[in-house]
Amino acid sequence: MKFKDKVVLVTGASRGFGREISRQFAAAGAKVNVHYNSNALAAQEAVELLTGNDHIKIAANIADTDQATDMVNNVVSHMKRIDILVNNAGVCEDHPVAESTF
Numbered sequence: 001m002k003f004k005d006k007v008v009l010v011t012g013a014s015r016g017f018g019r020e021i022s023r024q025f026a027a028a029g030a031k032v033n034v035h036y037n038s039n040a041l042a043a044q045e046a047v048e049l050l051t052g053n054d055h056i057k058i059a060a061n062i063a064d065t066d067q068a069t070d071m072v073n074n075v076v077s078h079m080k081r082i083d084i085l086v087n088n089a090g091v092c093e094d095h096p097v098a099e100s101t102f
């Protein structure tokens with residue numbers, strides 16, 4: 001297994017790309033920290049989809065520096081290290097050209 005026992009933190013992993021990235025790392029043997037902002041139910045579902053054990057979910061609003069710092073410290077405290085960070089969390093706003101004023 002290519003990522004056996006590697007500790008991975010995937011931000012924005014409760015759904016979308018992050019959920020699938022988590023699934024792929026877990027299938028390759030990694031221990032995945034499924035980060036989310038507020039949707040704990042979706043994050044729990046994402047954890048339950050993962051192959052193997054030792055995966056956890058962790059909440060933080062990463063627009064808040066203190067929460068982001070606490071998130072990293074909590075992962076390191078629980079897992080002892082972070083081998084791989086996937087900085088995926090974000091929002092996508094539509095700006096259709098046809099509706100643009102500039």
Ligand SMILES: NC(=O)c1ccc[n+]([C@@H]2O[C@H](COP(=O)([O-])OP(=O)(O)OC[C@H]3O[C@@H](n4cnc5c(N)ncnc54)[C@H](OP(=O)(O)O)[C@@H]3O)[C@@H](O)[C@H]2O)c1
Nearest residue numbers: 012013014015016017036037038039061062088089090091
């Ligand atoms: N989908 C696209 O077509 C597309 C295209 C280009 C780039 N991207 C980028 O790819 C990444 C993933 O996109 P996606 O479509 O998979 O996203 P998504 O399905 O909307 O999921 C967004 C994820 O980010 C988390 N999140 C949002 N704001 C957050 C905040 N302030 N603090 C912490 N977590 C936050 C959400 O947590 P909760 O579930 O708790 O809200 C969720 O886990 C984003 O960075 C997006 O900008 C997407």
